[in-house]
Amino acid sequence: MKIALIGLGSVGQGLLQILKDKAAYLEETYNFKPEIVAVGTASKGTLYHPDGLDIDDLLKALEARHLRHYPDVYGLTRNWDIPFLIHECNADVLVECSPTNLQDGQPALSYCQVALNSGKHVVMANKGPIAVAYSDLRAQAKNAGKHLLFEGTVMAGTPSIRLAMQALAGCEITEARGIFNGTTNYILTQMEGGMSYADALVRAQQLGYAETDPSADVEGWDAAGKGIILAAALFNKRFTLSEMSVQGITHLTAADIKAASEAGERWKLIVKITPEGGSVKPTRLPMNHPLAGVGGSTNAVTYTTDLLGEVTLVGPGAGRIQTGFALLSDLLEIARNPY
């Protein structure tokens, strides 16, 4: 399998690291021998070698912060424009993990379209294209006979989407409720321990969970984006951010937390989606609900199904290797079922 990898931030580098560290295991266990033939980012240049790039050299060049540090080798092409690179390269799969843009999904959306147009499967960790244009992309992929996979867009590599679409196949899912934002869940857990919202936010920023501008997390927009993706995948419904009812955790006070605790309950920022719509809001859950026990930056999802009742999956929701694994797991699925 030949791969074009666009976006070389922490997730893209996580995938490279896994492919390097687990090469022998993946070949032995799954007969999976991927080659990275093309890489690129908007700011660090692009590389293309039809016979494969060296992962060690790639990681070293990225440590030095630009692909110009990748050694010159016979047959290497540098600095093609990204859409041209995606179109012309001999990859079987585009792995898209450039930064997320939930407004119009660009530039990743056009990268995905170019890939499908030129006969490549698409795997992505980028939420933008799925949130904005899932139906169109799905139709395009179906017409092209190619996979469109995006496990990494919700709960990192914790297989929330694969659980719903494959392992629960045969069940009808009528509702999903999830804790999809680790930053806010970490803050709420700290507040239960007695910390104020402001202090907990600072701690989250110190640990790298929260951005300097934390509004996408604490106001619920990141969680809403994931809800939109799940609604697309589970129900084939397109909700826009403006159609979701979104409320963050910024108004929760220490007194609210304490009142819930005294009633044997816990506040969680819950994303809820059904075929009819979606919402993000702080919700008091009884202590014995599986989502109530999910602490720190961990994520979780509860699917309500016709045949099994509630099924809950708990696992990491972020991280370089954890999200890199989501990409690997999509690639392994393509290797298993080439279509």
Add this chain to the structure above:
Amino acid sequence: MKIALIGLGSVGQGLLQILKDKAAYLEETYNFKPEIVAVGTASKGTLYHPDGLDIDDLLKALEARHLRHYPDVYGLTRNWDIPFLIHECNADVLVECSPTNLQDGQPALSYCQVALNSGKHVVMANKGPIAVAYSDLRAQAKNAGKHLLFEGTVMAGTPSIRLAMQALAGCEITEARGIFNGTTNYILTQMEGGMSYADALVRAQQLGYAETDPSADVEGWDAAGKGIILAAALFNKRFTLSEMSVQGITHLTAADIKAASEAGERWKLIVKITPEGGSVKPTRLPMNHPLAGVGGSTNAVTYTTDLLGEVTLVGPGAGRIQTGFALLSDLLEIARNPY
């Protein structure tokens, strides 16, 4: 897909019910149109019709407690010996759900062998053959180019095995810890509410969770059997019951429960397996562990993995429809990947 269904207790009937109720959904969503061509139990006789049996009539005959109540129709054969029936019928798949025998796996084990010998896939909810002879059966299935699937043997239809084998493919699982026995978990939950062990057991028996002879549950043997199956599936290791360190919940007292609770912990009957061995024992878990929040008759498993850390799945561990779904989900996998 033509199916031979051996064992018509609650799980077998659960599958029939699902195939009846969801026929239109399964055809529309997965293009899945199964036919039951053969059924049988040791005590209720057998039926074979190469063009398919009527599920409504089957369910009615089973309500009347014997297959002789199935109407006579042209082409129907009655009362073939079960192994002969499995061998001779035109089914693509044997669904084995006769009663579990953890000692020698019989008679189900020989049914499975006959099925594989005569070119049929095998799907089972019966723990016996997998616990006793997984390696041999797996080798036989591989040689025959047939599937050997057994999602229903652990946590009913909650996809514990499919999660490990497929959705987490690419990760290495180093340990599994689970709550695999709903009866004991129900009793422990009641004891936390202040009930004595004896009263909680009676309540569990009244609700139908516990057998009249509850020893297989409360002494940990049922849970151990599931640990053996997971060890086989995850690590390709064969542990026998006598090699497992098994301790039940019969010695736990109200004082033990209270002491844990005061320390912010909870007792759970935990099955733990690693490539080196397995154990079943009452274990005190900190309240913030995902397994600590699993109450009542619900089951759960936590996989420790190299790339994701801990991933936990929570869902039903028993039930007619819930286990029937496990069989359906294995059948859908065969339909998706005929080999």
